[in-house]
Amino acid sequence: xxxxxxxxxxxxxxxxxxxxxxxxxxxxxxxxxxxxxxxxxxxxxxxxxxxxxxxxxxxxxxxxxxxxxxxxxxxxxxxxxxxxxxxxxxxxxxxxxxxxxxxxxxxxxxxxxxxxxxxxxxxxxxxxxxxxxxxxxxxxxxxxxxxxxxxxxxxxxxxx
Numbered sequence: 001x002x003x004x005x006x007x008x009x010x011x012x013x014x015x016x017x018x019x020x021x022x023x024x025x026x027x028x029x030x031x032x033x034x035x036x037x038x039x040x041x042x043x044x045x046x047x048x049x050x051x052x053x054x055x056x057x058x059x060x061x062x063x064x065x066x067x068x069x070x071x072x073x074x075x076x077x078x079x080x081x082x083x084x085x086x087x088x089x090x091x092x093x094x095x096x097x098x099x100x101x102x103x104x105x106x107x108x109x110x111x112x113x114x115x116x117x118x119x120x121x122x123x124x125x126x127x128x129x130x131x132x133x134x135x136x137x138x139x140x141x142x143x144x145x146x147x148x149x150x151x152x153x154x155x156x157x158x159x160x
Contacts, residue, residue: 013078014056015122018065020044022119023057030098031080031091031126054080067121077115077123088112088128089158105150109136110143112150 017023020041027033033046036053042060045053055078068074082088092114095102103123104115113127138144 012054012056014058015075015078015118015120016062016065017057017059017120018062019119020057020059026100026119027055027057030094030100032094062120075122077125079113079125079127082126082128085112085128085155086158088114088126089155091126092152092155105152105155107146107148107150109146109148112155114150 015023020043024035024044024046027046028035033048033055034050035044036047036051037045042063043056043058045056047054082091095114095116100116102114102116104113106113106115109130111127111129113125116124116126118124136144136146
């Protein structure tokens with residue numbers, strides 16, 4: 001079978017949350033997304049840059065609920081791609097100011113990533129991609145991603 005069109009991308013993610021206000025405080029208040037539309041206390045749509053929505057948040061099946069227990073299927077994490085390293089540094093500063101702990105921070109060769117949990121215990125990855133010409137490759141030319149610790153101090157020293 002032929003492969004998918006190379007310009008296909010993930011358009012948005014829709015999350016079930018227990019508390020819409022708490023989710024909005026995190027995604028808009030901490031991360032800086034903008035509210036684009038709201039349906040009362042049941043759902044909200046948020047985005048960056050005026051897009052209709054990158055993330056949907058709803059309580060339709062989850063108001064007051066709890067996260068799935070470990071060992072079950074479901075979302076591992078959603079990944080939010082930042083356009084440049086300085087924007088990821090800004091995200092790290094926002095997290096630190098809000099007291100949001102990181103679960104991890106990694107240099108993958110192709111990208112640098114911060115890992116955390118949202119208030120509903122959903123995994124969240126914040127990352128930026130290095131330019132494709134800087135991606136690591138093995139001797140046979142195949143992509144050679146890796147996982148090394150990310151130097152958070154160096155990231156914080158990144159200027160806009």
